[in-house]
Amino acid sequence: MATKSRTLPLNKRGMNFETLMWLFTRLSALAMYLFMLVAIIGALIMGARNQMNLTDVLRWAFTPNYTHVQSTNVPDLDPWATPFWKVVASLFVFTAAAHGLHGVLSVLDDYFAQLRVRLFFRILIAIILPIMWVIGIYVIWTS
């Protein structure tokens, strides 16, 4: 059965904020996969093969903050607490908070149809997101 392409050409698509956020959700997911890959490769270089188990590596991968490997057999935490890892962890928190809170918004949109309520939730998320960014990155750099 011959089917026509379901995708519209670029100039006929409505490019608005919601479309951009739809794209952001996909691209930030790929970005987080990249951060996790960097974290796993780094952990293996720093000795995870002998000193950590699968869940330790996953915990480190989901945010490379040195407190996440405190309970493992890693003998020296210094290489795990370098500014490089704090930058990667901060980028992860930055991306994840934006991805997650926008996800909450799309869940809420499914259950609240009135435009006013939707606007209220958008404002609420826009207030919560920077607070989460600040607190999350503060915790990474001061813990």
Add this chain to the structure above:
Amino acid sequence: MARERNVGVIQGLRYRGGGPQTAWLLHRISGLGIVIFVTTHILASFLGGDLGQFINDVYESWWFQIFVIFCALFHGINGLRITILDLWPKLFEFDREAIWIEWAVFLPVFGLAVIVILNTALGG
């Protein structure tokens, strides 16, 4: 954006969407689970004290670790499927096959993680 809908809860529960619907539902639950976990986890580190310690104790229990690893792994793997199919829409024809592949990747990794968690928590 569908702002008018006539579907009630009962009708919604009766809808049989198969694999894609299960994936959608678990994606939603695991996504909300991660948001709640990450928010309280960051707040626990930020606030410290008795409340922070209590939250951390909950997080270190084996059943909570299994829940979090389920959320993170499923959301990650299902999200990768959605991302790949959305960015290359021609592949959408193979949505159901992609979901089978997804389970084939998810179950072994999740199973191994559960074994490791239980081994550490209960076996010592």
